[in-house]
Amino acid sequence: MRRVHTTALLLDVRDLQEKDRIVTFLTVEHGQKRGVARSARTKFSRYAGQLQPLAKVQLSWFEKEGRDLVRLGEVELERPAMAIMEDLEGILLSSYLAEHMVHFAQENEPSPKLFRLLDSTIEALLAGVDRHLAARYYEIWVLRLAGIFPPPSICPLCAQPFPDRAVLMAAEGALVCPSCMPGGWTIGAAELELLRHSARQNLAQLSTRPPTAAVLNRIEELCGRIRRHFLQTELRSYQVMRDTLAI
Amino acid sequence: MGVAMSDPLARLVGELSRLPSIGPKTANRLAHHLLRVSRQEAATLSKAILDVKDLLFHCKTCFSITDRDPCLICTDPQRHRNRLCVVEEPFNIQPIERTGEHHGLYHVLLGALSPQRGIGPQDLTVDALMQRLEGIEEVILATNPNVEGEATALYLARLLKQRGLSVSRLAFGMPVGADIEFTDEVTLGRSLAGRQPL
Numbered sequence: 001m002r003r004v005h006t007t008a009l010l011l012d013v014r015d016l017q018e019k020d021r022i023v024t025f026l027t028v029e030h031g032q033k034r035g036v037a038r039s040a041r042t043k044f045s046r047y048a049g050q051l052q053p054l055a056k057v058q059l060s061w062f063e064k065e066g067r068d069l070v071r072l073g074e075v076e077l078e079r080p081a082m083a084i085m086e087d088l089e090g091i092l093l094s095s096y097l098a099e100h101m102v103h104f105a106q107e108n109e110p111s112p113k114l115f116r117l118l119d120s121t122i123e124a125l126l127a128g129v130d131r132h133l134a135a136r137y138y139e140i141w142v143l144r145l146a147g148i149f150p151p152p153s154i155c156p157l158c159a160q161p162f163p164d165r166a167v168l169m170a171a172e173g174a175l176v177c178p179s180c181m182p183g184g185w186t187i188g189a190a191e192l193e194l195l196r197h198s199a200r201q202n203l204a205q206l207s208t209r210p211p212t213a214a215v216l217n218r219i220e221e222l223c224g225r226i227r228r229h230f231l232q233t234e235l236r237s238y239q240v241m242r243d244t245l246a247i
Numbered sequence: 248m249g250v251a252m253s254d255p256l257a258r259l260v261g262e263l264s265r266l267p268s269i270g271p272k273t274a275n276r277l278a279h280h281l282l283r284v285s286r287q288e289a290a291t292l293s294k295a296i297l298d299v300k301d302l303l304f305h306c307k308t309c310f311s312i313t314d315r316d317p318c319l320i321c322t323d324p325q326r327h328r329n330r331l332c333v334v335e336e337p338f339n340i341q342p343i344e345r346t347g348e349h350h351g352l353y354h355v356l357l358g359a360l361s362p363q364r365g366i367g368p369q370d371l372t373v374d375a376l377m378q379r380l381e382g383i384e385e386v387i388l389a390t391n392p393n394v395e396g397e398a399t400a401l402y403l404a405r406l407l408k409q410r411g412l413s414v415s416r417l418a419f420g421m422p423v424g425a426d427i428e429f430t431d432e433v434t435l436g437r438s439l440a441g442r443q444p445l
Binding site: 012013014017018019043044048049050052053077080082085087088091092094095096098099102236237239240241243244 | 394
């Protein structure tokens, strides 16, 4: 049995039978992992309130070869994320961010970039960066790191620079120029600019000259279409977020 | 290699080990215990299990588990009919009843909002709750103190406040008898945020 100690971001915590919980977490060195926190549901559990989604923790686990689930040992809270989850929108957004990692981060494979993306996004949200902007930046970068949505510099079909708009080629989940595909779902110059800026600037820099809500809405739609094309399904949290906030 | 169990015994062990908190060893012990009891005792247990399935159902008003509709709590004339306590599951009612602090009615949501599991408002009994608010003045949201419970409470609070109702939530904090020294930051932080004036 091997003992591992590292920093992790908690993605999901769900009940397991009477007393235990299954914790899904993301690490730099080992990617996504799932572990059992024994007796985490009992009144005087040593894990107490530390197993909260998106919390940054120092944790240790024990693993046996050939087993998917590890056994969690000590968990020490390094940075709680409760401040993001003080309202309904914050809780829903947190679940949405976490579910991206559950789908895009590989198990048992180093994920330094995805870890850094989620970590910095949580940090920015805790610092008060606009949630709409943070969510769109995060979506763009998750797709980018998955290798399916590079920054739009030239049209992949004709290799010419994009003019003031681009068309989403649904079958490929990629942006092309209007000359190569005259009709279809398009984004404009402001959206293209945000996609390019997000490749060079961090969230704090982007938030000094924030895009309009209309631009962010269009980017949300674009990323949603590419994500659905890639995953062949929609994230559950995205659907619940839309249903819940439609009141 | 262990002694092979005859088929009915293996089947019983298999069925028992599917129950929550029952591992193969416990299932084996229970099965051998049942082998030793009288046929009458085994039949009583078997009938009790089938009765639970045949005779119990959800109350159409509050969605608790009952053998009559409306349930005993919904029809109890002694209860305060202007106060409603909302819980996630039917088994959450008993612990609250044992406190003796709530004398009003209940409403069971049959779950909690859970974005990552795809459980949204339409999967809960929210519509039924909104349809039974006539005469209700206060709603107590007794959902669990976790992310799902908190999301559910915040969602319901938003809906209920639109109807002009008084909405309260169970307090968060340290358990009675606990020690500050051994309390985690999250729980202690919540206790401080929810402190009461003296």
